[in-house]
Amino acid sequence: xxxxxxxxxxxxxxxxxxxxxxxxxxxxxxxxxxxxxxxxxxxxxxxxxxxxxxxxxxxxxxxxxxxxxxxxxxxxxxxxxxxxxxxxxxxxxxxxxxxxxxxxxxxxxxxxxxxxxxxxxxxxxxxxxxxxxxxxxxxxxxxxxxxxxxxxxxxxxxxxxxxxxxxxxxxxxxxxxxxxxxxxxxxxxxxxxxxxxxxxxxxxxxxxxxxxxxxxxxxxxxxxxxxxxxxxxxxxxxxxxxxxxxxxxxxxxxxxxxxxxxxxxxxxxxxxxxxxxxxxxxxxxxxxxxxxxxxxxxxxxxxxxxxxxxxxxxxxxxxxxxxx
Numbered sequence: 001x002x003x004x005x006x007x008x009x010x011x012x013x014x015x016x017x018x019x020x021x022x023x024x025x026x027x028x029x030x031x032x033x034x035x036x037x038x039x040x041x042x043x044x045x046x047x048x049x050x051x052x053x054x055x056x057x058x059x060x061x062x063x064x065x066x067x068x069x070x071x072x073x074x075x076x077x078x079x080x081x082x083x084x085x086x087x088x089x090x091x092x093x094x095x096x097x098x099x100x101x102x103x104x105x106x107x108x109x110x111x112x113x114x115x116x117x118x119x120x121x122x123x124x125x126x127x128x129x130x131x132x133x134x135x136x137x138x139x140x141x142x143x144x145x146x147x148x149x150x151x152x153x154x155x156x157x158x159x160x161x162x163x164x165x166x167x168x169x170x171x172x173x174x175x176x177x178x179x180x181x182x183x184x185x186x187x188x189x190x191x192x193x194x195x196x197x198x199x200x201x202x203x204x205x206x207x208x209x210x211x212x213x214x215x216x217x218x219x220x221x222x223x224x225x226x227x228x229x230x231x232x233x234x235x236x237x238x239x240x241x242x243x244x245x246x247x248x249x250x251x252x253x254x255x256x257x258x259x260x261x262x263x264x265x266x267x268x269x270x271x272x273x274x275x276x277x278x279x280x281x282x283x284x285x286x287x288x289x290x291x292x293x294x295x296x297x298x299x300x301x302x303x304x305x306x307x308x309x310x311x312x313x314x315x316x317x318x319x320x321x322x323x324x
Contacts, residue, residue: 024300108161110285114257146170151199154206221247236262
């Protein structure tokens, strides 16, 4: 029997150090190994002798999962699971975890901030004023927000949290989900086409999967009001960015605010990101001091639980444990 300490591979991280992870993993005598690169070949080579994998944004693809012969858990430092091959992990009996509720308030706050920045021309006026142009008339007309319609595509924890904030501002709300369910919310549920047609602002909160990839393409932009704005704090792949650029060029919509991209980081030299009607933030919606501490702590404890023979929280493929 091996006396070597358990090894945990951390593929990537959006924070400056690994102090929290190392302190918690020490409870199980585990060693943290940081990947030197995030390409598939590197991760597959590193995965061969680890007992757990923690990933932030790096892809834990089929070859990586299959290479992890002794891996006992794969943990997502985040909510979405589109960067992990959950199906293969399940087939191999490896539990996959995430932290589905750690940054709900932060992302809802960020989405509302982007919406307000669009509506009140905050970024436009800031940029122009900093360049020396102090001129109210330079901006587009600004609507009164009370009574305007916010359309939510996806109504999970974050979508419902944004709905509560927007309702306090005075928005009317409509929502669309693939199942048609309001998931406990009290938004008026409509089809996607109707949502796009009636909304003054459209905010994306859907997961990225084959059914939602490039959900927003030119036909969808053509259905929106020319005065409408699109906000995305979910996944970059929900939008066809080439079509979004075309929609803006044709003035099909008034503008967009994007925190997520395809790929990440995006090529900021592209015309889309140079357009004054587009607000861009660097995948920052999930971040607060508190959310990062919570995320890192809970993920590390998931690993420790597995290494010590306990079932971790937030298992997304409970089949590996024989049921729910």
